[in-house]
Amino acid sequence: MSSHLEDFDFEQYVRRGKKGLSKIQYKHFIECNDCQTKMSKHRELNELLTELSPQKMSVSIYEELVSKLGLKPVKPKRDWYIISIIGLFLFIIISITFFSEPLSSKHSSYISELMPQSIQISWEKYSLEPLARAAKKMQGSLPGNEPLVLFIFALIVILVYYLFDSIIIKQRLKVKT
Amino acid sequence: MSVKTDNMDEKKILKKLGRGDANALAELLDMYQDFVYTIARRMVKQKEAAEEITQDVFVKVYYKLHTFKKDSKFSTWLYTIVYRTCLNRLQKKSRLVNDSSLPDKDDGGPLYDEHAIESWRDDQDYDRREILWQAVDKLKMEQGLVITLYYLQQLSVKETAKVMSIPENTVKTHLARGRNNLKQILLNEYLQEDLI
Numbered sequence: 001m002s003s004h005l006e007d008f009d010f011e012q013y014v015r016r017g018k019k020g021l022s023k024i025q026y027k028h029f030i031e032c033n034d035c036q037t038k039m040s041k042h043r044e045l046n047e048l049l050t051e052l053s054p055q056k057m058s059v060s061i062y063e064e065l066v067s068k069l070g071l072k073p074v075k076p077k078r079d080w081y082i083i084s085i086i087g088l089f090l091f092i093i094i095s096i097t098f099f100s101e102p103l104s105s106k107h108s109s110y111i112s113e114l115m116p117q118s119i120q121i122s123w124e125k126y127s128l129e130p131l132a133r134a135a136k137k138m139q140g141s142l143p144g145n146e147p148l149v150l151f152i153f154a155l156i157v158i159l160v161y162y163l164f165d166s167i168i169i170k171q172r173l174k175v176k177t
Numbered sequence: 178m179s180v181k182t183d184n185m186d187e188k189k190i191l192k193k194l195g196r197g198d199a200n201a202l203a204e205l206l207d208m209y210q211d212f213v214y215t216i217a218r219r220m221v222k223q224k225e226a227a228e229e230i231t232q233d234v235f236v237k238v239y240y241k242l243h244t245f246k247k248d249s250k251f252s253t254w255l256y257t258i259v260y261r262t263c264l265n266r267l268q269k270k271s272r273l274v275n276d277s278s279l280p281d282k283d284d285g286g287p288l289y290d291e292h293a294i295e296s297w298r299d300d301q302d303y304d305r306r307e308i309l310w311q312a313v314d315k316l317k318m319e320q321g322l323v324i325t326l327y328y329l330q331q332l333s334v335k336e337t338a339k340v341m342s343i344p345e346n347t348v349k350t351h352l353a354r355g356r357n358n359l360k361q362i363l364l365n366e367y368l369q370e371d372l373i
Contacts, residue, residue, distance in 0.1 A: 045359070
């Protein structure tokens with residue numbers, strides 16, 4: 001019978017399983033009660049040790065390191081942001097076009113022509129009239145000032161972009177303390 | 178995230194850091210700061226000293242980055258720097274103690290603050306992790322360090338030996354003795370309930 005397993009053999013078995021032992025060692029292990037008892041104790045301690053996690057520093061060293069090393073924060077590439085902003089901008093433009101079109105009187109009369117009589121009555125009675133009124137009101141302000149509206153939207157988009165961007169950059173630079 | 182992706186990210190970060198990108202430094206700190214600090218704590222046994230060492234280590238990493246061989250593992254290289262920085266500090270400290278006219282208090286025992294540990298023991302809020310770290314801190318420095326590198330950093334015996342510049346068999350011995358001593362410390366000094 002081969003000799004008993006040593007501490008490191010147990011460790012190898014715990015880490016790598018059967019492959020951690022040679023054939024002779026493994027054969028000995030499955031036949032030796034003493035080694036199996038030692039192995040279960042080894043496992044217990046191992047389970048405890050796997051709970052070890054890094055300790056955290058109470059202070060952040062990032063700022064000090066940056067000044068010590070004379071580094072300057074570099075802005076990250078923003079291709080992704082630009083694409084998303086363009087997407088958002090297009091979405092707003094499409095939304096404006098989509099919602100303003102059915103409200104115009106030209107389209108509302110076209111819809112009413114297509115509708116069956118019964119629906120037409122209820123549509124005109126309950127939906128079209130208030131909508132038409134709203135559309136008329138909007139027609140007074142929207143089409144005339146379209147460039148102004150777009151300009152305001154563009155401003156909002158730029159504002160949102162910088163707001164998100166600054167938050168994301170701050171998060172990126174935030175160092176675990 | 179897979180190990181491969183991690184390595185790719187790490188390579189990118191190191192490349193950027195080499196160009197002096199502060200954001201790369203932030204990312205590197207995010208990845209390794211706590212590990213570096215934990216190793217330093219095991220060696221110098223003092224919180225403030227470990228924090229200073231952590232900072233020194235990252236300064237060294239920045240200036241010595243060009244000496245890092247890209248085909249080797251960054252963590253092993255980094256922990257070697259941590260280990261050597263801590264050793265230098267301990268040697269300086271030991272020289273200062275020897276040169277001092279004050280009686281030498283260093284009896285070869287651990288450098289940790291015993292009062293801090295006593296007060297810690299009184300604190301009922303400590304958790305399992307802290308109990309474990311306190312137990313690891315009671316081991317001899319080499320044993321505690323080997324346990325930390327092997328179990329926490331998941332280094333292999335070979336990598337641990339490389340970091341500490343010692344033979345692999347010595348690592349195995351430290352590991353075996355460290356584990357046995359740790360078991361004894363946990364059994365003798367802490368109630369079973371503390372760990373359950």
